[in-house]
Amino acid sequence: MSRRDEKRQAYASQLVPQKQNLDADKKGAAHLVCGLCKHYLETSWSADGRGSCSILKFGSNISANPPVYVLEGKEGFLTKTLSDASACKQFEKMQLIDKDGYECSDPVYRRTLRQLQEKE
Amino acid sequence: MAQAALKDTSVKEFEKKQEWWWAAEKKRSKRLDYLRKAIWKKGAIGGLYAPGVKVDLERAQLHTQKAKEMEMSPDAYVIKFAKMFAHILDNKTIFITDHAQLVGYTGSLPHTMGWDPSAASILNEEAFNDPTAIPDPVDVNQKVIREINNYWIGKTDLDKMMPVFDMEDLMKMLSGSIGWGVPLARGGYSSKDYEYIMTGKRAFAAIIDELDRKIDEVDEEVHQPGANAEISKAYDKLNNWDAMKITLEAGIRIAKRYARLARIIAENFEEDPKRKEELLKIAQTCERVPAHPPRNLQESFQYDIFIQMMSRTEAIEGAWPSRPDYYHGPYYDKDVNIDKTLTREEALDLVGEFIIRAAEVCQFKPKWTREGLQGIDGTWVWTIGGVDRNGKDACNDLTVALMQAARLVRVANPTLSFRWHPKVKDEVMREIFECNRQGLGYPNMRNDPILVANTMHWYGHPIEEARLWANQACLSPCPTTKHGFQPMRMANATANCAKIIEYVFTSGFDPVVNMQVGAETPDVATFKNFEEFFAAWTLQMQTIFSILVRAVNRARTLAPTMTPRPFLSGVSERSIESGLDTLDPSIERGNSWITAFTWVENVDSLAAVKKLVFEDKKYTLAQLKEALAKNWEGLEEMRLDFVKNAPKWGNDDDYVDDIMLRCLDEAAKFSKVLKDPSGNNWPILPENVSGNIHYANIVGALPNGRRLGDALYDGGISPGPGLDKKGPTAVLKSCGKIDHITGGRAFLLNQRLSPTQLAGEKGYQLWSSYIRTWADLGIDHIQFNMVDDATLRSAQKDPEKYQEVIVRVAGYSAHFVDVSRKTQDNIIQRTVQGLG
Numbered sequence A: 001m002s003r004r005d006e007k008r009q010a011y012a013s014q015l016v017p018q019k020q021n022l023d024a025d026k027k028g029a030a031h032l033v034c035g036l037c038k039h040y041l042e043t044s045w046s047a048d049g050r051g052s053c054s055i056l057k058f059g060s061n062i063s064a065n066p067p068v069y070v071l072e073g074k075e076g077f078l079t080k081t082l083s084d085a086s087a088c089k090q091f092e093k094m095q096l097i098d099k100d101g102y103e104c105s106d107p108v109y110r111r112t113l114r115q116l117q118e119k120e
Numbered sequence B: 001m002a003q004a005a006l007k008d009t010s011v012k013e014f015e016k017k018q019e020w021w022w023a024a025e026k027k028r029s030k031r032l033d034y035l036r037k038a039i040w041k042k043g044a045i046g047g048l049y050a051p052g053v054k055v056d057l058e059r060a061q062l063h064t065q066k067a068k069e070m071e072m073s074p075d076a077y078v079i080k081f082a083k084m085f086a087h088i089l090d091n092k093t094i095f096i097t098d099h100a101q102l103v104g105y106t107g108s109l110p111h112t113m114g115w116d117p118s119a120a121s122i123l124n125e126e127a128f129n130d131p132t133a134i135p136d137p138v139d140v141n142q143k144v145i146r147e148i149n150n151y152w153i154g155k156t157d158l159d160k161m162m163p164v165f166d167m168e169d170l171m172k173m174l175s176g177s178i179g180w181g182v183p184l185a186r187g188g189y190s191s192k193d194y195e196y197i198m199t200g201k202r203a204f205a206a207i208i209d210e211l212d213r214k215i216d217e218v219d220e221e222v223h224q225p226g227a228n229a230e231i232s233k234a235y236d237k238l239n240n241w242d243a244m245k246i247t248l249e250a251g252i253r254i255a256k257r258y259a260r261l262a263r264i265i266a267e268n269f270e271e272d273p274k275r276k277e278e279l280l281k282i283a284q285t286c287e288r289v290p291a292h293p294p295r296n297l298q299e300s301f302q303y304d305i306f307i308q309m310m311s312r313t314e315a316i317e318g319a320w321p322s323r324p325d326y327y328h329g330p331y332y333d334k335d336v337n338i339d340k341t342l343t344r345e346e347a348l349d350l351v352g353e354f355i356i357r358a359a360e361v362c363q364f365k366p367k368w369t370r371e372g373l374q375g376i377d378g379t380w381v382w383t384i385g386g387v388d389r390n391g392k393d394a395c396n397d398l399t400v401a402l403m404q405a406a407r408l409v410r411v412a413n414p415t416l417s418f419r420w421h422p423k424v425k426d427e428v429m430r431e432i433f434e435c436n437r438q439g440l441g442y443p444n445m446r447n448d449p450i451l452v453a454n455t456m457h458w459y460g461h462p463i464e465e466a467r468l469w470a471n472q473a474c475l476s477p478c479p480t481t482k483h484g485f486q487p488m489r490m491a492n493a494t495a496n497c498a499k500i501i502e503y504v505f506t507s508g509f510d511p512v513v514n515m516q517v518g519a520e521t522p523d524v525a526t527f528k529n530f531e532e533f534f535a536a537w538t539l540q541m542q543t544i545f546s547i548l549v550r551a552v553n554r555a556r557t558l559a560p561t562m563t564p565r566p567f568l569s570g571v572s573e574r575s576i577e578s579g580l581d582t583l584d585p586s587i588e589r590g591n592s593w594i595t596a597f598t599w600v601e602n603v604d605s606l607a608a609v610k611k612l613v614f615e616d617k618k619y620t621l622a623q624l625k626e627a628l629a630k631n632w633e634g635l636e637e638m639r640l641d642f643v644k645n646a647p648k649w650g651n652d653d654d655y656v657d658d659i660m661l662r663c664l665d666e667a668a669k670f671s672k673v674l675k676d677p678s679g680n681n682w683p684i685l686p687e688n689v690s691g692n693i694h695y696a697n698i699v700g701a702l703p704n705g706r707r708l709g710d711a712l713y714d715g716g717i718s719p720g721p722g723l724d725k726k727g728p729t730a731v732l733k734s735c736g737k738i739d740h741i742t743g744g745r746a747f748l749l750n751q752r753l754s755p756t757q758l759a760g761e762k763g764y765q766l767w768s769s770y771i772r773t774w775a776d777l778g779i780d781h782i783q784f785n786m787v788d789d790a791t792l793r794s795a796q797k798d799p800e801k802y803q804e805v806i807v808r809v810a811g812y813s814a815h816f817v818d819v820s821r822k823t824q825d826n827i828i829q830r831t832v833q834g835l836g
Helices: A003-015 A022-026 A110-119 B003-008 B011-016 B020-027 B030-038 B057-069 B077-091 B121-129 B138-152 B157-164 B167-174 B204-222 B229-268 B273-288 B297-314 B324-338 B344-359 B367-372 B397-409 B426-437 B448-459 B498-506 B530-562 B566-570 B573-578 B600-615 B621-629 B636-644 B654-673 B728-736 B760-776 B789-797 B821-829
Strands: A040-042 A050-057 A076-080 B054-056 B112-114 B381-385 B415-420 B444-447 B469-471 B477-479 B494-496 B594-597 B684-686 B750-753 B781-785 B806-808 B813-815
Touching (some): A003 B167, B003 B020, B057 B138, B077 B229, B157 B530, B229 B273, B229 B566, B297 B344, B297 B566, B324 B344, B381 B397, B381 B469, B444 B448, B494 B498, B498 B621, B566 B573, B600 B621, B600 B654, B654 B684
Parallel strands (some): B054 B112, B594 B684
Antiparallel strands (some): A040 A050, A050 A076, B469 B477
């Protein structure tokens, strides 16, 4: 595999816009989702619910049975705010900060929290 | 404030208490007061829009409807795009605000934000996900948005551009760690060829006639016997000219719709004879412009507003490059001084309304833009003063009227930027001072002789054109001329420079976005001396700048075919003449720059490493690397050592100032290695907008003692808040060591001054003397906050009472209550300098 192929594979999930389906998002809500984990990181793409993990690396799969944890590598593990993280052993629930919704950047998870609230 | 209290308190009492906003409310005319209060606050509060401000679905639906209808049309893309533009203008809802004399808005209703669904799926997803901006009923309209978004997936400008960018570079940019914005030619800062369209020589009808002649001429040529490459290119030119014509004709039609609406209201509904007369004047104005050149001030303003509205229908524009006194001034002079058809008071009303019409403009923008530009929709930095093409003082009565009107309407956007030169009259300087003293935070001061020379140095603009510059966004001068004007500056050539020094410690790996972004420089712990350390810094700087510039260059190269701008081309002499889209780099001289956010952190960090690690040998690089990785946790004593005992920029200290010069020198050298598609240079422009807050959680701990999450420094070359301990002159002396012509594109400098100290004639003399020192040192920019801590603290505590307090954030002003708490605190932390 060429270096270019590797990059393409690693980044494809973030590059391709996805169709929006209101109903699908409301089904099967997991109690523990990546967006509630302190290792979840927002990116510029977080508006549509995407982000990455600060622990896991590319190749991990937390929805597999058993989950696959890759901890080494240069590419991060891309996930979504609402991905089911109940089986992930790296999951650590973050402390929610109750702040004015208009606050900028702090907490950085403002949007995540709102999405989660809507989901409930 | 209760109406009774407002009525019982005199203007003088309000002024004495420095409550300028109440004084303004009492001083302005009833019309201006109504219009000022009738606008919806569109700038995001922190990162979210104000309650009641909603995405405009009508425009998105019209756009989508026409796009679907034309899917099978045989037209070239540029013509399809022009027809979509025309469809929106022909069918959008229009309105005339009560008491208004000027018309035209980007949305369909006053509280809406124009949303262009063809720009980027990433933006559309934000519209879908942000329930605060979705019009009621949210459930129903979210479905409407979903339908629109699903149609545009894979068809938006950015979706189409993505596959042709380098994927690795694109992802590094889109990680949000090193850059800001996306490389789109229909989203950024767009200047105009004002010398062509705003000098009263021609307007849309005359341009359409010229286009018809061009089309006939070339159409005849292509049908002559023979074939060559030129003839092949001629088909594209014909399509471009056709598209330009479609947009200009649509522009005339929407103006006539406004004229018709004004007449209908006047003749059927309005009972007040004076207002009826005003409505008929609006009708006459819109029948005249933009089809024909303006003849008076109202027509001139209206013409400008129409051009801006149309340009913002075609693209998402984040700035408003403009020189209103220069281009509208002759009409002010004619109406007020020569023909006397307007009194000064009537003219002031019109000028105030012109400012208000700009203040209400808004287009829906993504989160990172909103957070980076808290409190405003974009940087509407209007340039005033300066010189004409022959070097003569260009200030006129409208220069003064704009500043007087600004004090009456007190909006945060647009702001004014004054081109200072030695021939500016004292009466004009007093107006500038008064605006700042009354807490507007503008006009900022730009050193015209320095910037004219700078513009010539970096891009080779001829002196006559360089003298016609206007701010392209916050600070970058750009000529408003045929080959000099920049049709689009893409915001993503904006570097989060604090990452440069951060990456030296992580070998380019970004711990926040978990990705290798920078260069894989050797482990910092292995560097034996400062020179090795500095070499790694230089490589990281070059790597980050290159990632951003490569994407912009690629986008600009492809823009004429993939994201053309037929309307902007239709008001650009070079496109009318050549048949090429105005984005075509071959017909632009080039005016690119890299905005350098969070620059000074590098200088203070480098100084700290040099002093405490390599000279004093108090710490090793390995220890420092570990401390930064731990975000200084458990190492507060060590952190304070780096804060207090390392030299800091802004204190006239050669130790650290020389490091600033060395960093700028490296950047300037590399600016000439990088080339834009016009073949011109990429100098850096240190400034921040609100990026210092936006990036607070993205930049890790730094050797200047900063922790992850701390606000970054507030300005391009402004010292860190509270770190400039040797007074205002020392700040100027540090900044004056930079060569503001060859060292970079421009350099933002924030200063806070005490409004109490600057009261009265003595205050003006102190400020005036300070400005002379600033000018003598050859510094290109300075701007002031003159609101005291007590007022700002009160506004934090009781925001309802202080809704109208304005502050200078960075290259722009904002209402204090509209910026996040973190930004508010950062403004208060800035050192209040005492003059004299």
